[in-house]
Each structure stands twice: as structure tokens, then as C-alpha cells.
Amino acid sequence: MASIHHSWRFVCCIFSVVIHCGSAIYHGYVPSPWTLAHATFYGDEFASETMGGACGYGNLISNGYGTDTAALSSTIFNEGYACGQCYQIRCVQSRWCYAGYTTVTATNLCPPNWSQDSNNGGWCNPPRTHFDMAKLAFMKIAQWKAGIVPIIYRRVPCNAIRKGGVRFSFQGNGYWLLVFTMNVAGAGDIKQMWVKGTKTGWIRMSHNWGASYQAFATLQGQALSFRLTSYTTKQTITAYNVAPANWKLGLTYQAKVNFH
């Protein structure tokens, strides 16, 4: 825990430097204030139930998210715009707490269950802010026997845990390109996406669900470029020729660029 603590301090320092330098172009995402909420866990210690999830990241292990993930209550899931955001979570005010905190990525929705009381089982019912963590992530902040613990959380930049460029996973068919955007650094989230084939202009994509965006267009046989705008920071980046002209559905392509 101590080392995680230190590396985050280090990241914060870098961010403060950028801001104080007044480098006029772009200010990286800075952590939000700590806020009180609660956390539970789901799945088992093998993380088998953490596969899939409402963001559409598929296999979280092979796609680089690991087991440090959480399902967010709809109040903060924000219809999927929270997908990919990074949160530091620390257990507080409970005898089951461990010291230190862990950093998780939002990969899933914790849906409301109105047949349970919001203060007794219906933890994810609005307007509650709740983190249903993968069990292994929960076990870093508290003893799992606790079941539910009070926590403090804050949004942090994802840069420390997202290395390399943004990844684009292609689904759909010949007339419909559905793209799942993964490994997003900076604020971790996406507000808008565009795609451009070598024979087309920029095509504005629409939000499908979770972290996926779609274009109803025939783009086969063209190298594809993508433009993305961050939901939180509004920063826009362009990834040219991410996929070669012979791109295929079912494959994932990695850009050289990412958010800061």
C-alpha cells in the first residue's frame, strides 16, 4: 500500500507542476476532492464474475483492466460515460478497514434493485453513490467479511495505470462499425468520437452503450483514423491510421496517442 501511496503523490506532483508552469495548451486531469460513500464486493477471488460488464470491455484481464475494477451505482455511472474513469478508494470508520487505498477502473454498472431497501441491500439505488468492487479489489481495502464498508473516494487521472495508446476493439458488420474504446488515459472517459476512412471525411459516431461508439457507414478496405473528446476535460486527440486498410471485425487496434 505504501508504494501505491507514494507513486500517487508523485503523479500529483507532476500535475501540479504542469499547472503551475501555466503551459497554456492543456491542463491534465486533476483529482477530485475526497467524498464519502460505501463499497461492497461481487464475484469471487478468481474474478470470474468480473468478466464482461456494462461498459463492454469484455475480458478485463486480457484487456488490461485486471481485477482492480468496480461497478458504479447509476448515480455516478452516468449512462456509461463514467466507463474507464479511475477512482481511488479508501475504507474508513470501520473495524474491518485496512490502511491505505487502492485504485479501480469503472467497468460496470451496479443496477438499482427497488425490491430492496436503499439502506439495506439496495445499496446501488439512486441517489446513493456506491462502488460494488471486484472482490480482489475490495480485499485490498477491507476484510471481505465486512460485506459493506464506508469509504472515501476521489477521481484521479488514469495515467499511472494506462500505458501506451488508446485501443479500439471493432464489432458490427459491413454497414455498421461498433467500436469499444479501451486503455484511455487522462480522465479515462470519452464524450464523443469520430471515425475517418481514407476515402471519407470525419464521421461523427453516436454513443451506443458503455464505452462503445458506432458509425453506420461502409468503411471496409480503408485505413481508419479516430478522433476522441474526453468527457471530463474536453481535450480532443486524433489517432491517425490506427487500423490498416485490411482491418477486421473482432480485432483490436492500438493507437500511438492517448490523453494526458
Ligand SMILES: *[C@@H]1O[C@H](CO)[C@@H](O)[C@H](O)[C@H]1NC(C)=O
Ligand atoms: C433484488 O432483490 C431481491 C430481494 O433480495 C432478490 O431476490 C433479487 O434477486 C434481486 N434482483 C436482482 C436483479 O439482483
